[in-house]
Amino acid sequence: MTTTEVSPRLTVDRLVAAARRLLVQGGTEAVVVREVARALSVAPSAMYKHVSGRDELLSHLVASCFAELAERCAQARDSIPYGRPRARLAAATEALRNWAIAHPAEFALLFANPRPVSPSPADAGPDGGYARFGAAFITIFVEARDVGRLRTNPQEDLTPRLRSQLRDAGEHWGLDAANMFPVVVGLQRMLGIVSVEVTGQLGWALHDPTDYVQTQLAELADNLLTPGP
């Protein structure tokens, strides 16, 4: 197989790029097969030589956005040196929030949707987009544990069932149940807070949720990590 890859007119990457442009302009509904084809000056049916259908195209788009978001968060995290988990968490969280605000359509596709297409080739799996996104944050909690800054609520009576699930989930990261609990709490609340801001779910009370969101994110970090020396 020494074929020299003579630049095919169409690629999954080009399809995803065109689909994303439509997504940005008009939401998930606007990413229409015929429009994607038109944007690439190609017959609609040509798409099916690279992708099984619209659903798989959306799956690739989801995976692409997850990868971008994960990289953005990881870069922000690594812009601060190891050993300062609180600052690293703040940086990664702010990166997530900034990305969500800058790309509301993509964020809605990733999180606010009932997942029209979950089992995609690249989205799921241990090295898929969602996992890499989670890893960008979990590593911070691992670091906090190593530095003795992870706050593990002792008064939280974890049921045996929850305890075993947390143990299984944290095994890959070397985190026991008590250490995994704040990880789950952190990701769940973080997404809840950012979703509120981006999808405008709290518009009945707050026209501009910026201050509220920052307050909540700061309090969340305080609850999860003990203050530095």
Place this chain on the structure above:
Amino acid sequence: MTTTEVSPRLTVDRLVAAARRLLVQGGTEAVVVREVARALSVAPSAMYKHVSGRDELLSHLVASCFAELAERCAQARDSIPYGRPRARLAAATEALRNWAIAHPAEFALLFANPRPVSPSPADAGPDGGYARFGAAFITIFVEARDVGRLRTNPQEDLTPRLRSQLRDAGEHWGLDAANMFPVVVGLQRMLGIVSVEVTGQLGWALHDPTDYVQTQLAELADNLLTPGP
């Protein structure tokens, strides 16, 4: 206008009922105009004599579900006598969770969606479904304030901008900014927690989020309301 309402074959209510059956079976995508018509043994075009289109039908469906959910929560709240806000909040919260678990498709339509149709005739407005849903919970916080059980975080430095928005939002309920803050926190976190359970967003860590959710909801109530005598 003394017309005797000679039972028209078609009604918005009947349309909504049929649409909801389809929603339950196959999600929002499955509520298809032609299927709704077929379920009522009627031509598809007949729907347009009662509703401007599919979007308005979905809007009515949203309003109907919101009303049902609001009533369920209010009933659960009132099953416990006035003066015990903590128990009333727990009851209303559990009602929300139970409804969400029993009606995942409806819950997704109401909350997990990017709101395909927000400005509906009955959904918005001061007496619309969403407002009634919020009121079912806000009344509990008002009661807690009156009984001196509302925990208003003093260490929370509210920015002037946030303070004024909270004041405006709470004016209708006689709540000032400091009292309104835990209300917003409560509703936002409550929905975040329940959404996680119903849409399975935390499946990467917890196969059965039941225990986690109950833990989180209890902790949330502890953070919002001071313990009773």
Place this chain on the structure above:
DNA sequence: TATGGTAGTGAACAATGTTCACGTCAGCAA
């Protein structure tokens, strides 16, 4: 040179949301 696989075309098809001209029928006024 012949071959075969890759990547694209264009015409079709089914499903869906929507519109429109028409029909029907109850109620009401002259």
Place this chain on the structure above:
DNA sequence: TTGCTGACGTGAACATTGTTCACTACCATA
């Protein structure tokens, strides 16, 4: 009674969308 009007429903259309299929141009290689 007769005729009118408006509400309600029908059936046939139309545009849009996802998808399939037969066919073709092309290019690397045996």
